[in-house]
Amino acid sequence: MPEVSISAETVFQIGPIPVTNSMIATWLTMAVLIGLALYVRRRAGLVPNRLQGLLEWPTEYVLDIVKGADSKYGVIYFPLIGALFLFILTANWMSLLPGFGTIGVYVQHGSDRVLIPFLRAATADLNTTLAMAIVSVVVFFGFGIVVHGPVGYARTFLYGSVLDPFIALLELIGNLFRTVSLSIRLFGNIFAGEVIQIIFLSLGPAAFLVPAFFIILEVLFGLIQAAVFTLLSMTYIALAVMEHGSGHAESAAPTSGLDDGGPAEVAIPS
C-alpha cells in the first residue's frame, strides 16, 4: 500500500515556522503569475501578442461573467474573483507537472521510510483552500454590510414571519458553513485526484498508461473546480449585495443566466 499523507509535509523550518511542500508550491504559483503579469505588462500592446492574449482571455472571460451576474457592483469585486480563478487554475495545472509529489527526500519514520516530496499541489492542502474560502466568505459578509448597512444587511435574513429567529439562525449557520463546503470541495477534488494517480501508479509498471489517462481528466477537473470555486464566490457576493424588496419572494431578479433560480436555488450548495 503506497503512503498517502492527508496533510502537507514539512520540508524545512524557518525559525518557529514550518515550511510545508504545499507552501513552496503556493509561492511558486504566485511567482509564476506575478512574473508573467509583470512581463506581459511591460510589453503590452494594443494588438496583443500570444502571451498577452493567453492572459487576457481568461481575464475577459471572468470579467464578462461577473458583469453579467452583477452589473452594478461586479467591477468592484472582479479583482478578487479574477485572482481566485487565475490562482486556483494555475495551482491545479502546475500540480500535474512532473516533479510534483515525486522528487523529495526519504525520511526514516518509525519502522518505514517515508518520501517527503519538495512540491505538493497547492490546492491539495486544506490550509490553502480554507484560507481562500474564508477570504471569500468575509468579503461577501463585508460587501453585504457595506452596501446595505449593518441593520439593512441583518434585515435581509428576516422574512417577516413568526419563525424569523430560527430562519435567521439557520441562514447564518448556512452562510458560515459555505467556508467549509467551498474549501473541502476544492481540496477533496484535487487531493482525491492525486490519490487516484498514486494508487494506479503503485499497481505496477504495466499500469503506466492508466495514470496518463487520469492526468488528462485532471486537466479538466482542475479547470472545472477553479470555475466552480470562483463562480460560487461570485454568486455569494452578488447575492449579498442584491437589492432585497419588501417581500422576499419577489426580490430583484439577478441578471445572469447562472442564478436564474434566485436565492432559494443558489442556497442549496451551502
Next chain:
Amino acid sequence: MDLQPLAAGLAIGLGAIGPGLGIGIAVSKAMEAIGRNPDATGEIRSAMILGAALAEAVAIYALLIAIILVFIKAA
C-alpha cells in the same frame, strides 16, 4: 475483525448514490433543454457543468472519508 475496509467501501458506495442520481437528473434536463433550444447550448453546458460539479462535491466528501479510512489506521 477489522471493519475499516468495509467502512471505507460503504462510505464511498453509499455516498455516491445521491450525487449519481443528481448528476443524472442535471444532465438529462440539460439534454432536454439543448434539444429544445440548440442555440443556447454553450450557456446550458456551462451551467450544467457547474451544477454537476456541485453534486459531485458530495461524492468527493464521501471519497475523502473513504481515503482517510483506508490510509489512516485507527489506533
